[in-house]
Amino acid sequence: MSDVTKIVSDIKSGNIKPIYFLMGDEPYYIDKISEFIEDNVLTEEEKGFNQMVLYGRDVAIEEISDSAKRFPMMSERQVVIVKEAQDLSRTIEKLVSYAENPQPSTILVLCYKYKTIDKRKKLYKTIQKNGLVYESKKLYENQVADWIRRVLAGKKYQIDTKATLMLVEFLGNDLSKISNELDKLMVVLPVNSIITPKDIEENIGVSKDYNNFELRKAVGERNVYKSNMIINYFAQNQKANPIVVTISLMNSFFTQLLIYHSLKDKSKNNVAKSLGVNPFFVADYITAAKNYPMRKVSQVISFLREADVKSKGVGANLSSGEILKELIFKIIH
Incomplete structure (x- = not known):
């Protein structure tokens, strides 16, 4: 989580990399970083001509490179986001030629979920040198309770220990699902609330007594x-x-x-x-x-x-x- 905070903080301060390769077994943080770049780097006026979202199953590496090489229109930067980039796993190494000399005015974001690229190969080393590689790892279930507490504390909520454990038991370590359920709770409960097992039962459907x-x-x-x-x-x-x-x-x-x-x-x-x-x-x-x-x-x-x-x-x-x-x-x- 600290790595994600630093990435976001750097982007906010203008320290932006030309390539963000987001990979790993936990899609939650991959989505969060990608969404932050998609929502915040360009103004609404700039996005029309300078923000492009591609999908791995629909494009080839050559098309991604061509899109990334073009210059922005009436803007300092353009953003090219490739979602489901893991569908390009067989040809992903072809991206080396672009990664060696990335377009400075382009922010290329590759969302490579549920997989990682080979760290021994040239692509990984090249992006490490000229851009940023972030690996999003699954949390162990015994780490999820602390994650829930940290997320809620950041939004001025607290949670009862049993309520936390009910969520972990019901949802496991799927951070996206847990985040969605926490969002539901925060809609119905006022800020500074302490979330209880009764709240979990009434709003998420997990019995507080029969689980x-x-x-x-x-x-x-x-x-x-x-x-x-x-x-x-x-x-x-x-x-x-x-x-x-x-x-x-x-x-x-x-x-x-x-x-x-x-x-x-x-x-x-x-x-x-x-x-x-x-x-x-x-x-x-x-x-x-x-x-x-x-x-x-x-x-x-x-x-x-x-x-x-x-x-x-x-x-x-x-x-x-x-x-x-x-x-x-x-x-x-």
């Missing part, structure tokens, strides 16, 4: 009643609570619990670091470890594998609800 976060907690506590309540809710709302996600998250939880049992240093900070979890969760692992000794955890992981196979229709003709009910019974008893 995988609460199921994991209930199972860890060996709370039979609450676990069954959640499983019954899942069975009635299978589209919003796919079994593959539940099994995957439960498997991650018990795998981490296995690691917890092996730790010599069980201090809160070391547990959070070793398991790659938010410190907020450490108490759940301490409780679960008391209820599930290492031998039982190994057994539970085998139950989860069996349930995963059954959920794919192998060896059993059971509904998702029936598979989960059987699984939770085996785990808790």
Whole structure:
């Protein structure tokens, strides 16, 4: 995020590169940088003649080079943006000849999503020398909660810890989806609000009481009643609570619990670091470890594998609800 802030700050101050090659697995920041250049470098009057948006599937490298080489009309600069540039991956190295001698009055932006170019080849090295290469990497899920808090703080909002974790569980590490949901919340909630689990439930549709976060907690506590309540809710709302996600998250939880049992240093900070979890969760692992000794955890992981196979229709003709009910019974008893 600091790299993006610097890129935007440099553009605002007039330190503009002739080529921006934006690549990587996380499209969110690629879009943000591209949109900032598209919206802010030229005035509305200048854009008509001097801003061009191309798509990788529709153009060849030669056409991009020709467009970038032309001079602006009644403006100091022109902007050429190539969206979905990853569709040119087979021929992208042909851009070397232009990158070696880019037109100073052109800002060429290439949005190369979900891929990266070979850093050993000439194109990467040439753009590094004459322009800017930005690699947008996916955040790990244990980094997303902090990202959410930073984004909201920048817009004068706060968020409850559980509400943050509900968003991460529901949306994973897809920053574009998370950003869209945060925008919805900020439309309905006043500035300086603290976003709560109730806000998430009412505006995004994630139940604050019946979700995988609460199921994991209930199972860890060996709370039979609450676990069954959640499983019954899942069975009635299978589209919003796919079994593959539940099994995957439960498997991650018990795998981490296995690691917890092996730790010599069980201090809160070391547990959070070793398991790659938010410190907020450490108490759940301490409780679960008391209820599930290492031998039982190994057994539970085998139950989860069996349930995963059954959920794919192998060896059993059971509904998702029936598979989960059987699984939770085996785990808790």
